[in-house]
Amino acid sequence: MTRKTPRRIGWYLSAAVLVAFGVTSVFPIFWMILASLKSAIEIWNRPPLFIFTPNFSSYTDLFGPDINYQKFLTNSLIIAVGTSALSVTLGSMAAYAFTRGKFWGSKSLQMWFLSLKFLPSIVIIFPLFLEYRYFGLMDTQLGVILAHSTFLIPFSLWLMKAYLQDLPRAIDEAAMVDGASRLETFRKIILPLVAPGMAVTAAFCFVFSWNEFIIAYILTSNSAVTAPTRLTQFRGLEAIDWPHLFSAEVVSLIPLFIMFLFLQRFLVRGLSLGAVKG
Protein backbone atom coordinates (compact mmCIF):
# COMPACT_ATOMS: atom_id res chain seq x y z
CA MET A 1 0.00 0.00 0.00
CA THR A 2 2.64 2.48 1.11
CA ARG A 3 4.90 1.60 -1.73
CA LYS A 4 2.43 3.09 -4.15
CA THR A 5 1.83 6.28 -2.21
CA PRO A 6 4.97 6.99 -0.23
CA ARG A 7 4.04 9.54 2.37
CA ARG A 8 7.44 10.18 3.84
CA ILE A 9 6.44 11.82 7.11
CA GLY A 10 4.09 9.02 8.02
CA TRP A 11 6.76 6.52 7.10
CA TYR A 12 9.37 8.10 9.34
CA LEU A 13 6.92 8.56 12.21
CA SER A 14 5.81 4.95 12.17
CA ALA A 15 9.40 3.76 11.86
CA ALA A 16 10.27 5.86 14.91
CA VAL A 17 7.42 4.28 16.89
CA LEU A 18 8.60 0.79 15.98
CA VAL A 19 12.20 1.58 16.89
CA ALA A 20 11.08 3.05 20.22
CA PHE A 21 9.11 -0.06 21.12
CA GLY A 22 11.93 -2.34 19.97
CA VAL A 23 14.42 -0.49 22.15
CA THR A 24 12.02 -0.57 25.12
CA SER A 25 11.82 -4.33 24.78
CA VAL A 26 15.54 -4.91 24.73
CA PHE A 27 16.90 -2.19 26.97
CA PRO A 28 15.81 -3.65 30.36
CA ILE A 29 17.58 -6.90 29.52
CA PHE A 30 20.69 -5.02 28.47
CA TRP A 31 20.49 -3.07 31.72
CA MET A 32 20.28 -6.29 33.68
CA ILE A 33 23.35 -7.71 31.96
CA LEU A 34 25.25 -4.51 32.78
CA ALA A 35 24.09 -4.72 36.40
CA SER A 36 25.35 -8.28 36.68
CA LEU A 37 28.86 -6.97 35.95
CA LYS A 38 28.71 -4.19 38.55
CA SER A 39 29.60 -4.13 42.20
CA ALA A 40 26.85 -3.75 44.82
CA ILE A 41 27.61 -0.02 44.98
CA GLU A 42 27.86 0.63 41.26
CA ILE A 43 24.44 -0.95 40.76
CA TRP A 44 22.79 1.99 42.51
CA ASN A 45 25.11 4.68 41.21
CA ARG A 46 23.80 8.18 40.49
CA PRO A 47 23.73 8.82 37.59
CA PRO A 48 23.21 5.30 36.15
CA LEU A 49 26.59 3.86 35.14
CA PHE A 50 27.07 2.80 31.56
CA ILE A 51 30.86 2.84 31.48
CA PHE A 52 32.68 1.01 34.25
CA THR A 53 35.22 -1.73 34.78
CA PRO A 54 33.30 -5.00 34.48
CA ASN A 55 33.63 -7.22 37.46
CA PHE A 56 33.04 -10.94 36.99
CA SER A 57 33.33 -11.90 40.64
CA SER A 58 29.57 -12.33 41.10
CA TYR A 59 29.63 -14.92 38.30
CA THR A 60 32.50 -16.84 39.86
CA ASP A 61 30.76 -16.68 43.26
CA LEU A 62 27.68 -18.32 41.74
CA PHE A 63 29.55 -21.51 41.09
CA GLY A 64 31.43 -21.41 44.36
CA PRO A 65 30.61 -23.51 47.43
CA ASP A 66 28.30 -20.89 49.01
CA ILE A 67 25.73 -20.54 46.27
CA ASN A 68 26.39 -23.73 44.34
CA TYR A 69 24.19 -22.52 41.50
CA GLN A 70 25.19 -25.43 39.25
CA LYS A 71 23.09 -27.72 41.42
CA PHE A 72 19.95 -25.69 40.71
CA LEU A 73 20.77 -25.34 37.02
CA THR A 74 21.22 -29.11 36.81
CA ASN A 75 17.86 -29.65 38.50
CA SER A 76 16.20 -27.22 36.10
CA LEU A 77 17.85 -28.88 33.14
CA ILE A 78 16.87 -32.42 34.14
CA ILE A 79 13.32 -31.33 34.87
CA ALA A 80 12.96 -29.31 31.66
CA VAL A 81 14.41 -32.04 29.44
CA GLY A 82 12.40 -34.79 31.16
CA THR A 83 9.22 -32.75 30.95
CA SER A 84 9.69 -31.96 27.26
CA ALA A 85 10.42 -35.57 26.34
CA LEU A 86 7.48 -36.93 28.28
CA SER A 87 4.99 -34.27 27.19
CA VAL A 88 5.84 -34.37 23.51
CA THR A 89 5.75 -38.16 23.37
CA LEU A 90 2.44 -38.50 25.16
CA GLY A 91 0.98 -35.37 23.57
CA SER A 92 1.77 -36.63 20.06
CA MET A 93 0.22 -40.00 20.79
CA ALA A 94 -2.94 -38.38 22.08
CA ALA A 95 -3.00 -35.95 19.15
CA TYR A 96 -2.70 -38.87 16.74
CA ALA A 97 -5.62 -40.62 18.37
CA PHE A 98 -7.78 -37.50 18.44
CA THR A 99 -7.07 -36.50 14.84
CA ARG A 100 -7.41 -39.99 13.38
CA GLY A 101 -9.91 -41.76 15.52
CA LYS A 102 -13.36 -41.38 16.90
CA PHE A 103 -14.57 -43.42 19.80
CA TRP A 104 -17.15 -43.15 22.49
CA GLY A 105 -16.48 -39.98 24.48
CA SER A 106 -13.54 -38.86 22.35
CA LYS A 107 -15.04 -35.42 21.76
CA SER A 108 -15.61 -34.62 25.43
CA LEU A 109 -12.30 -36.18 26.42
CA GLN A 110 -10.55 -33.95 23.95
CA MET A 111 -12.41 -30.88 25.21
CA TRP A 112 -11.35 -31.70 28.73
CA PHE A 113 -7.72 -32.31 27.72
CA LEU A 114 -7.52 -29.04 25.85
CA SER A 115 -9.14 -27.10 28.68
CA LEU A 116 -6.38 -28.28 31.03
CA LYS A 117 -4.01 -26.00 29.16
CA PHE A 118 -5.76 -23.15 30.95
CA LEU A 119 -6.07 -24.72 34.38
CA PRO A 120 -4.40 -22.28 36.78
CA SER A 121 -1.70 -24.19 38.62
CA ILE A 122 -2.80 -22.58 41.88
CA VAL A 123 -6.08 -24.53 41.68
CA ILE A 124 -4.46 -27.92 42.12
CA ILE A 125 -1.18 -27.08 43.81
CA PHE A 126 -2.20 -27.52 47.46
CA PRO A 127 -3.97 -30.88 47.08
CA LEU A 128 -1.09 -31.96 44.87
CA PHE A 129 1.30 -30.99 47.64
CA LEU A 130 -0.65 -33.15 50.11
CA GLU A 131 -0.76 -36.01 47.61
CA TYR A 132 2.97 -35.79 46.91
CA ARG A 133 3.74 -35.78 50.62
CA TYR A 134 1.72 -38.96 50.98
CA PHE A 135 3.39 -40.75 48.06
CA GLY A 136 6.90 -39.53 48.81
CA LEU A 137 7.18 -37.49 45.62
CA MET A 138 7.91 -34.23 47.44
CA ASP A 139 11.23 -32.65 46.57
CA THR A 140 11.99 -35.08 43.76
CA GLN A 141 12.79 -34.24 40.17
CA LEU A 142 10.34 -36.89 39.00
CA GLY A 143 7.55 -35.22 40.97
CA VAL A 144 8.15 -31.86 39.29
CA ILE A 145 8.47 -33.51 35.87
CA LEU A 146 5.10 -35.22 36.30
CA ALA A 147 3.44 -32.02 37.50
CA HIS A 148 4.88 -29.92 34.67
CA SER A 149 3.91 -32.60 32.17
CA THR A 150 0.26 -32.44 33.12
CA PHE A 151 0.24 -28.84 31.96
CA LEU A 152 2.35 -29.51 28.89
CA ILE A 153 0.66 -32.67 27.61
CA PRO A 154 -2.44 -30.61 26.73
CA PHE A 155 -0.18 -27.97 25.18
CA SER A 156 1.66 -30.59 23.11
CA LEU A 157 -1.59 -32.24 22.14
CA TRP A 158 -2.92 -28.92 20.95
CA LEU A 159 0.15 -28.01 18.95
CA MET A 160 0.77 -31.48 17.53
CA LYS A 161 -2.87 -31.65 16.44
CA ALA A 162 -2.21 -28.67 14.19
CA TYR A 163 0.75 -30.47 12.65
CA LEU A 164 -1.02 -33.82 12.34
CA GLN A 165 -4.08 -32.30 10.73
CA ASP A 166 -1.82 -31.04 7.96
CA LEU A 167 -0.81 -34.62 7.11
CA PRO A 168 -3.14 -36.23 4.60
CA ARG A 169 -4.90 -39.25 6.00
CA ALA A 170 -4.03 -41.12 2.81
CA ILE A 171 -0.54 -41.61 4.25
CA ASP A 172 -1.86 -43.60 7.21
CA GLU A 173 -4.17 -45.55 5.00
CA ALA A 174 -1.41 -46.42 2.54
CA ALA A 175 0.83 -47.66 5.34
CA MET A 176 -1.93 -49.76 6.85
CA VAL A 177 -2.89 -51.20 3.50
CA ASP A 178 0.76 -52.20 3.11
CA GLY A 179 0.43 -54.21 6.28
CA ALA A 180 1.74 -51.92 9.00
CA SER A 181 -0.16 -52.04 12.27
CA ARG A 182 -1.56 -48.84 13.71
CA LEU A 183 1.24 -48.52 16.23
CA GLU A 184 3.84 -49.13 13.52
CA THR A 185 2.17 -46.60 11.24
CA PHE A 186 2.35 -44.05 14.03
CA ARG A 187 5.94 -44.81 15.04
CA LYS A 188 7.57 -45.40 11.70
CA ILE A 189 5.54 -43.31 9.27
CA ILE A 190 3.77 -40.50 11.10
CA LEU A 191 6.31 -39.55 13.76
CA PRO A 192 9.21 -39.01 11.31
CA LEU A 193 6.93 -36.81 9.21
CA VAL A 194 5.98 -34.59 12.14
CA ALA A 195 9.46 -34.63 13.71
CA PRO A 196 10.01 -30.91 12.99
CA GLY A 197 6.74 -30.15 14.75
CA MET A 198 7.80 -32.28 17.69
CA ALA A 199 11.09 -30.41 17.96
CA VAL A 200 9.24 -27.09 18.04
CA THR A 201 6.78 -28.40 20.62
CA ALA A 202 9.59 -29.80 22.77
CA ALA A 203 11.40 -26.48 22.70
CA PHE A 204 8.27 -24.64 23.86
CA CYS A 205 7.82 -27.20 26.64
CA PHE A 206 11.44 -26.68 27.64
CA VAL A 207 10.96 -22.93 27.92
CA PHE A 208 7.81 -23.32 30.01
CA SER A 209 9.36 -25.86 32.36
CA TRP A 210 12.61 -23.94 32.70
CA ASN A 211 10.75 -20.76 33.67
CA GLU A 212 7.94 -22.28 35.73
CA PHE A 213 7.90 -21.14 39.32
CA ILE A 214 4.79 -21.85 41.41
CA ILE A 215 4.66 -25.64 40.94
CA ALA A 216 8.40 -26.12 41.30
CA TYR A 217 8.43 -23.82 44.33
CA ILE A 218 5.64 -25.54 46.28
CA LEU A 219 6.71 -29.09 45.43
CA THR A 220 10.40 -28.78 46.27
CA SER A 221 12.27 -27.85 49.39
CA ASN A 222 15.91 -28.78 49.03
CA SER A 223 17.33 -31.41 46.73
CA ALA A 224 15.12 -30.75 43.66
CA VAL A 225 14.95 -26.93 43.90
CA THR A 226 15.08 -25.30 40.45
CA ALA A 227 16.87 -22.17 39.32
CA PRO A 228 13.86 -19.76 39.51
CA THR A 229 13.18 -20.79 43.10
CA ARG A 230 16.84 -20.29 43.93
CA LEU A 231 16.58 -16.78 42.49
CA THR A 232 13.91 -15.86 45.02
CA GLN A 233 16.31 -16.80 47.81
CA PHE A 234 18.53 -13.88 46.89
CA ARG A 235 15.81 -11.79 48.47
CA GLY A 236 16.76 -11.75 52.13
CA LEU A 237 14.80 -10.39 55.04
CA GLU A 238 16.29 -6.93 54.72
CA ALA A 239 17.80 -6.57 51.30
CA ILE A 240 18.25 -8.18 47.92
CA ASP A 241 21.68 -9.47 46.94
CA TRP A 242 21.55 -7.72 43.56
CA PRO A 243 24.93 -8.60 41.99
CA HIS A 244 24.51 -12.33 42.54
CA LEU A 245 20.84 -12.22 41.66
CA PHE A 246 21.48 -10.55 38.33
CA SER A 247 24.38 -12.79 37.36
CA ALA A 248 22.23 -15.82 38.24
CA GLU A 249 19.43 -14.42 36.07
CA VAL A 250 21.77 -13.83 33.17
CA VAL A 251 23.11 -17.39 33.41
CA SER A 252 19.60 -18.82 33.43
CA LEU A 253 18.80 -16.77 30.33
CA ILE A 254 21.40 -18.58 28.22
CA PRO A 255 19.35 -21.70 27.41
CA LEU A 256 16.33 -19.49 26.82
CA PHE A 257 18.29 -17.43 24.34
CA ILE A 258 19.22 -20.58 22.41
CA MET A 259 15.56 -21.62 22.35
CA PHE A 260 14.62 -18.13 21.24
CA LEU A 261 16.91 -18.34 18.23
CA PHE A 262 15.40 -21.68 17.29
CA LEU A 263 11.75 -20.85 17.99
CA GLN A 264 11.48 -17.36 16.55
CA ARG A 265 9.90 -18.53 13.30
CA PHE A 266 7.41 -20.73 15.10
CA LEU A 267 6.26 -18.25 17.70
CA VAL A 268 2.88 -17.49 16.20
CA ARG A 269 2.00 -21.13 15.91
CA GLY A 270 3.28 -21.95 19.37
CA LEU A 271 1.67 -19.05 21.18
CA SER A 272 -1.67 -19.40 19.48
CA LEU A 273 -1.41 -23.21 19.56
CA GLY A 274 -1.95 -23.45 15.87
CA ALA A 275 -5.03 -21.24 15.94
CA VAL A 276 -3.23 -19.02 13.45
CA LYS A 277 -0.91 -20.68 11.02
CA GLY A 278 2.27 -18.67 11.03
Place this chain on the structure above:
Amino acid sequence: MDKQVLQSNGKKGEQGKKSGRRFELPFFFFILPSLLIIIPIVAFPTAWVFWLSFQNWNFLSSATPTFNGVNNYGDFLFGYNSAEFLGKILPATASFVIGAAALEFLLGLGLAYLADMHLKGEKYFRTAFVIPVFMSGISIGFLYTYIYEPSNGILNQTLRGSGLGLLASNWHTALSSALPTAIITDAWQWTPFMFLIILAGMKALPRPVVEAAEVDGATALYRFRRVILPLLSPIIIIALLFRLLDLFNYLTVLYILYPSGGPGQALEIISYFALLLGNRSFYLGQAATIAVFLLIITNVLAFYLIRRGKFA
Protein backbone atom coordinates in the same frame (compact mmCIF):
# COMPACT_ATOMS: atom_id res chain seq x y z
CA MET B 1 -12.06 -32.92 7.48
CA ASP B 2 -12.53 -34.69 10.76
CA LYS B 3 -15.81 -36.13 9.68
CA GLN B 4 -14.20 -38.63 7.38
CA VAL B 5 -12.55 -40.65 10.08
CA LEU B 6 -12.42 -44.38 9.99
CA GLN B 7 -15.55 -45.11 11.91
CA SER B 8 -14.64 -48.65 12.74
CA ASN B 9 -11.80 -48.17 15.19
CA GLY B 10 -12.13 -49.83 18.50
CA LYS B 11 -14.02 -52.67 16.92
CA LYS B 12 -11.32 -55.06 15.90
CA GLY B 13 -11.78 -57.13 12.84
CA GLU B 14 -13.68 -54.43 10.98
CA GLN B 15 -10.60 -52.34 10.40
CA GLY B 16 -10.27 -52.38 6.67
CA LYS B 17 -10.45 -54.97 3.99
CA LYS B 18 -6.70 -55.52 3.86
CA SER B 19 -5.70 -55.60 7.52
CA GLY B 20 -8.28 -58.29 8.03
CA ARG B 21 -8.18 -60.27 11.21
CA ARG B 22 -5.12 -58.72 12.80
CA PHE B 23 -5.61 -57.06 16.16
CA GLU B 24 -5.37 -53.28 15.97
CA LEU B 25 -4.52 -51.20 18.97
CA PRO B 26 -7.66 -49.12 19.59
CA PHE B 27 -7.11 -45.38 19.46
CA PHE B 28 -7.98 -45.14 23.11
CA PHE B 29 -4.67 -46.80 23.99
CA PHE B 30 -2.82 -43.89 22.47
CA ILE B 31 -4.49 -41.66 25.03
CA LEU B 32 -4.15 -43.98 27.99
CA PRO B 33 -0.56 -43.00 28.97
CA SER B 34 -1.57 -39.33 29.14
CA LEU B 35 -4.58 -40.25 31.24
CA LEU B 36 -2.38 -42.22 33.62
CA ILE B 37 -0.50 -39.01 34.41
CA ILE B 38 -3.34 -36.52 34.16
CA ILE B 39 -5.80 -38.37 36.38
CA PRO B 40 -3.62 -38.59 39.50
CA ILE B 41 -2.07 -35.17 39.01
CA VAL B 42 -4.99 -33.07 37.78
CA ALA B 43 -8.29 -34.88 38.11
CA PHE B 44 -7.72 -36.23 41.59
CA PRO B 45 -6.44 -32.93 43.06
CA THR B 46 -9.31 -31.08 41.37
CA ALA B 47 -11.79 -33.36 43.09
CA TRP B 48 -9.85 -32.88 46.30
CA VAL B 49 -10.06 -29.10 45.93
CA PHE B 50 -13.86 -29.33 45.85
CA TRP B 51 -13.81 -31.47 48.99
CA LEU B 52 -11.31 -29.18 50.73
CA SER B 53 -13.41 -26.14 49.93
CA PHE B 54 -16.02 -27.45 52.39
CA GLN B 55 -13.49 -27.90 55.17
CA ASN B 56 -12.04 -25.66 57.80
CA TRP B 57 -8.35 -26.39 57.95
CA ASN B 58 -5.37 -24.48 59.17
CA PHE B 59 -2.56 -26.67 57.97
CA LEU B 60 -0.13 -25.50 60.65
CA SER B 61 -2.30 -25.79 63.73
CA SER B 62 -4.21 -29.00 63.04
CA ALA B 63 -3.37 -32.21 61.29
CA THR B 64 -6.87 -32.90 60.04
CA PRO B 65 -9.56 -30.73 58.48
CA THR B 66 -12.98 -30.35 60.03
CA PHE B 67 -16.13 -30.28 57.96
CA ASN B 68 -17.43 -26.77 57.60
CA GLY B 69 -20.35 -27.10 55.18
CA VAL B 70 -20.76 -24.17 52.85
CA ASN B 71 -19.38 -21.76 55.43
CA ASN B 72 -16.23 -20.98 53.44
CA TYR B 73 -18.35 -19.99 50.47
CA GLY B 74 -20.73 -18.05 52.70
CA ASP B 75 -17.90 -16.17 54.35
CA PHE B 76 -16.40 -15.07 51.07
CA LEU B 77 -19.72 -14.13 49.48
CA PHE B 78 -21.73 -12.74 52.40
CA GLY B 79 -19.79 -13.15 55.64
CA TYR B 80 -16.76 -11.63 57.30
CA ASN B 81 -14.43 -12.30 54.37
CA SER B 82 -16.76 -10.79 51.82
CA ALA B 83 -15.54 -7.21 52.31
CA GLU B 84 -12.06 -8.31 51.33
CA PHE B 85 -13.03 -10.76 48.61
CA LEU B 86 -15.82 -8.83 46.92
CA GLY B 87 -14.49 -5.39 47.78
CA LYS B 88 -10.79 -5.82 47.02
CA ILE B 89 -9.78 -9.10 45.43
CA LEU B 90 -12.40 -9.30 42.67
CA PRO B 91 -12.15 -5.62 41.63
CA ALA B 92 -8.34 -5.88 41.62
CA THR B 93 -8.56 -9.02 39.48
CA ALA B 94 -11.00 -7.47 37.04
CA SER B 95 -9.05 -4.24 36.62
CA PHE B 96 -5.72 -6.00 36.25
CA VAL B 97 -6.90 -8.72 33.88
CA ILE B 98 -9.06 -6.50 31.70
CA GLY B 99 -6.63 -3.57 31.81
CA ALA B 100 -3.66 -5.67 30.77
CA ALA B 101 -5.53 -7.52 28.02
CA ALA B 102 -6.95 -4.26 26.65
CA LEU B 103 -3.64 -2.41 26.67
CA GLU B 104 -1.84 -5.32 25.03
CA PHE B 105 -4.53 -5.63 22.41
CA LEU B 106 -4.48 -1.93 21.49
CA LEU B 107 -0.69 -1.75 21.38
CA GLY B 108 -0.45 -5.04 19.52
CA LEU B 109 -3.01 -3.94 16.94
CA GLY B 110 -1.37 -0.57 16.39
CA LEU B 111 2.13 -2.00 16.13
CA ALA B 112 0.98 -4.78 13.81
CA TYR B 113 -0.59 -2.18 11.54
CA LEU B 114 2.62 -0.15 11.50
CA ALA B 115 4.85 -3.21 11.06
CA ASP B 116 2.68 -4.40 8.18
CA MET B 117 3.55 -1.14 6.36
CA HIS B 118 7.28 -1.51 6.95
CA LEU B 119 7.96 -4.63 5.00
CA LYS B 120 11.73 -4.33 5.19
CA GLY B 121 12.38 -3.45 8.81
CA GLU B 122 9.58 -5.57 10.22
CA LYS B 123 11.80 -8.60 10.81
CA TYR B 124 14.32 -6.75 12.97
CA PHE B 125 11.59 -5.13 14.99
CA ARG B 126 9.88 -8.44 15.56
CA THR B 127 13.09 -10.10 16.74
CA ALA B 128 13.78 -7.41 19.32
CA PHE B 129 10.18 -7.12 20.36
CA VAL B 130 9.53 -10.78 21.21
CA ILE B 131 12.59 -11.38 23.39
CA PRO B 132 10.75 -10.64 26.69
CA VAL B 133 8.26 -13.44 25.98
CA PHE B 134 11.02 -15.91 26.78
CA MET B 135 11.92 -14.50 30.17
CA SER B 136 10.80 -16.06 33.42
CA GLY B 137 8.38 -14.20 35.64
CA ILE B 138 10.88 -14.29 38.49
CA SER B 139 13.57 -12.56 36.41
CA ILE B 140 11.12 -9.93 35.24
CA GLY B 141 9.86 -9.32 38.77
CA PHE B 142 13.35 -8.64 40.08
CA LEU B 143 14.45 -6.71 37.00
CA TYR B 144 11.52 -4.31 37.35
CA THR B 145 11.96 -4.04 41.09
CA TYR B 146 15.40 -2.68 40.18
CA ILE B 147 14.21 -0.43 37.35
CA TYR B 148 11.25 1.08 39.27
CA GLU B 149 13.22 1.72 42.47
CA PRO B 150 12.04 5.22 43.48
CA SER B 151 15.27 7.02 44.42
CA ASN B 152 18.09 5.35 42.48
CA GLY B 153 16.25 3.26 39.90
CA ILE B 154 17.07 4.05 36.30
CA LEU B 155 13.52 5.02 35.35
CA ASN B 156 13.17 7.83 37.88
CA GLN B 157 16.79 8.91 37.40
CA THR B 158 16.22 9.21 33.66
CA LEU B 159 12.99 11.14 34.15
CA ARG B 160 14.63 13.56 36.59
CA GLY B 161 17.74 13.90 34.43
CA SER B 162 15.74 14.77 31.34
CA GLY B 163 13.64 17.44 33.05
CA LEU B 164 10.60 15.23 33.41
CA GLY B 165 11.06 14.96 37.16
CA LEU B 166 7.35 15.58 37.62
CA LEU B 167 6.64 12.18 36.14
CA ALA B 168 8.95 10.39 38.56
CA SER B 169 6.87 8.36 40.97
CA ASN B 170 6.95 5.49 43.38
CA TRP B 171 5.67 3.20 40.62
CA HIS B 172 4.90 -0.19 42.14
CA THR B 173 5.12 0.88 45.78
CA ALA B 174 2.48 3.64 45.72
CA LEU B 175 -1.20 2.85 46.03
CA SER B 176 -2.20 5.11 43.14
CA SER B 177 0.31 3.79 40.62
CA ALA B 178 0.65 0.14 41.66
CA LEU B 179 -2.00 -1.22 39.31
CA PRO B 180 -1.00 0.71 36.16
CA THR B 181 2.62 -0.23 36.83
CA ALA B 182 1.71 -3.91 36.97
CA ILE B 183 -0.29 -3.60 33.76
CA ILE B 184 2.58 -1.88 31.97
CA THR B 185 5.05 -4.49 33.20
CA ASP B 186 2.83 -7.25 31.86
CA ALA B 187 2.37 -5.38 28.59
CA TRP B 188 6.15 -5.17 28.24
CA GLN B 189 6.32 -8.93 28.22
CA TRP B 190 3.10 -9.95 26.48
CA THR B 191 2.18 -7.27 23.92
CA PRO B 192 4.31 -9.25 21.42
CA PHE B 193 1.83 -12.10 21.78
CA MET B 194 -1.05 -9.93 20.54
CA PHE B 195 1.21 -8.30 17.99
CA LEU B 196 2.38 -11.55 16.43
CA ILE B 197 -1.06 -13.07 16.17
CA ILE B 198 -2.66 -9.94 14.76
CA LEU B 199 0.22 -9.45 12.33
CA ALA B 200 -0.12 -13.05 11.11
CA GLY B 201 -3.83 -12.37 10.67
CA MET B 202 -3.15 -9.19 8.70
CA LYS B 203 -0.76 -11.00 6.40
CA ALA B 204 -3.43 -13.59 5.71
CA LEU B 205 -6.10 -10.99 4.84
CA PRO B 206 -7.59 -11.40 1.38
CA ARG B 207 -5.62 -8.75 -0.50
CA PRO B 208 -8.21 -8.19 -3.24
CA VAL B 209 -10.80 -7.09 -0.66
CA VAL B 210 -8.44 -4.61 0.96
CA GLU B 211 -7.25 -3.31 -2.39
CA ALA B 212 -10.78 -3.00 -3.71
CA ALA B 213 -11.57 -0.68 -0.82
CA GLU B 214 -8.47 1.33 -1.67
CA VAL B 215 -9.44 1.59 -5.33
CA ASP B 216 -12.92 2.69 -4.30
CA GLY B 217 -11.31 5.63 -2.56
CA ALA B 218 -11.74 4.63 1.08
CA THR B 219 -9.41 6.52 3.41
CA ALA B 220 -6.80 4.64 5.42
CA LEU B 221 -8.81 5.07 8.61
CA TYR B 222 -12.01 3.91 6.96
CA ARG B 223 -10.26 0.90 5.45
CA PHE B 224 -8.82 0.02 8.83
CA ARG B 225 -12.11 0.33 10.71
CA ARG B 226 -14.55 -1.03 8.18
CA VAL B 227 -12.51 -3.55 6.22
CA ILE B 228 -9.43 -4.75 8.09
CA LEU B 229 -10.83 -4.84 11.63
CA PRO B 230 -13.99 -6.83 10.83
CA LEU B 231 -11.96 -9.34 8.83
CA LEU B 232 -9.56 -9.73 11.73
CA SER B 233 -12.15 -9.98 14.47
CA PRO B 234 -12.30 -13.80 14.71
CA ILE B 235 -8.55 -13.93 15.30
CA ILE B 236 -8.68 -11.01 17.72
CA ILE B 237 -11.32 -12.73 19.83
CA ILE B 238 -9.25 -15.92 20.05
CA ALA B 239 -6.11 -13.96 20.93
CA LEU B 240 -7.93 -11.98 23.63
CA LEU B 241 -9.37 -15.14 25.18
CA PHE B 242 -5.92 -16.76 25.27
CA ARG B 243 -4.50 -13.70 26.95
CA LEU B 244 -7.36 -13.37 29.46
CA LEU B 245 -6.98 -16.98 30.49
CA ASP B 246 -3.25 -16.60 30.96
CA LEU B 247 -3.80 -13.47 33.03
CA PHE B 248 -6.08 -15.34 35.42
CA ASN B 249 -3.17 -17.68 35.99
CA TYR B 250 -0.80 -14.78 36.45
CA LEU B 251 1.26 -14.91 39.59
CA THR B 252 4.99 -15.07 39.33
CA VAL B 253 5.85 -11.48 38.44
CA LEU B 254 3.43 -10.21 41.08
CA TYR B 255 4.93 -12.52 43.69
CA ILE B 256 8.27 -10.76 43.27
CA LEU B 257 7.29 -7.21 42.34
CA TYR B 258 4.46 -6.97 44.90
CA PRO B 259 5.42 -8.98 47.97
CA SER B 260 2.32 -9.38 50.21
CA GLY B 261 -0.03 -8.24 47.48
CA GLY B 262 1.27 -4.74 46.90
CA PRO B 263 0.18 -1.49 48.56
CA GLY B 264 -3.34 -1.88 49.97
CA GLN B 265 -3.56 -5.34 48.38
CA ALA B 266 -3.88 -3.53 45.05
CA LEU B 267 -2.38 -6.46 43.15
CA GLU B 268 -3.80 -9.28 45.20
CA ILE B 269 -5.64 -10.77 42.24
CA ILE B 270 -7.62 -13.95 42.77
CA SER B 271 -4.80 -16.40 42.01
CA TYR B 272 -2.34 -14.48 44.20
CA PHE B 273 -4.95 -14.34 46.98
CA ALA B 274 -5.27 -18.13 46.86
CA LEU B 275 -1.50 -18.53 46.97
CA LEU B 276 -1.17 -16.25 50.01
CA LEU B 277 -4.07 -17.96 51.80
CA GLY B 278 -2.52 -21.37 51.30
CA ASN B 279 1.17 -20.68 51.40
CA ARG B 280 1.42 -17.85 53.91
CA SER B 281 -1.63 -18.22 56.17
CA PHE B 282 -1.93 -22.00 55.66
CA TYR B 283 -5.73 -21.82 55.43
CA LEU B 284 -5.97 -24.67 52.97
CA GLY B 285 -9.78 -24.91 53.16
CA GLN B 286 -10.28 -21.26 52.26
CA ALA B 287 -7.57 -21.40 49.61
CA ALA B 288 -9.49 -24.31 48.08
CA THR B 289 -12.70 -22.29 48.06
CA ILE B 290 -10.97 -19.51 46.13
CA ALA B 291 -9.51 -22.14 43.82
CA VAL B 292 -13.03 -23.36 43.05
CA PHE B 293 -14.12 -19.83 42.12
CA LEU B 294 -11.07 -19.50 39.89
CA LEU B 295 -11.68 -22.92 38.35
CA ILE B 296 -15.23 -21.96 37.41
CA ILE B 297 -14.16 -18.66 35.80
CA THR B 298 -11.34 -20.18 33.78
CA ASN B 299 -13.34 -23.24 32.71
CA VAL B 300 -16.17 -21.12 31.37
CA LEU B 301 -13.71 -19.01 29.38
CA ALA B 302 -11.70 -22.03 28.23
CA PHE B 303 -14.70 -23.97 26.94
CA TYR B 304 -15.97 -20.88 25.17
CA LEU B 305 -12.54 -20.44 23.58
CA ILE B 306 -12.33 -24.08 22.47
CA ARG B 307 -15.83 -23.91 20.97
CA ARG B 308 -15.32 -20.55 19.37
CA GLY B 309 -11.96 -21.49 17.85
CA LYS B 310 -13.30 -24.91 16.75
CA PHE B 311 -10.31 -26.53 18.42
CA ALA B 312 -12.08 -29.72 19.40
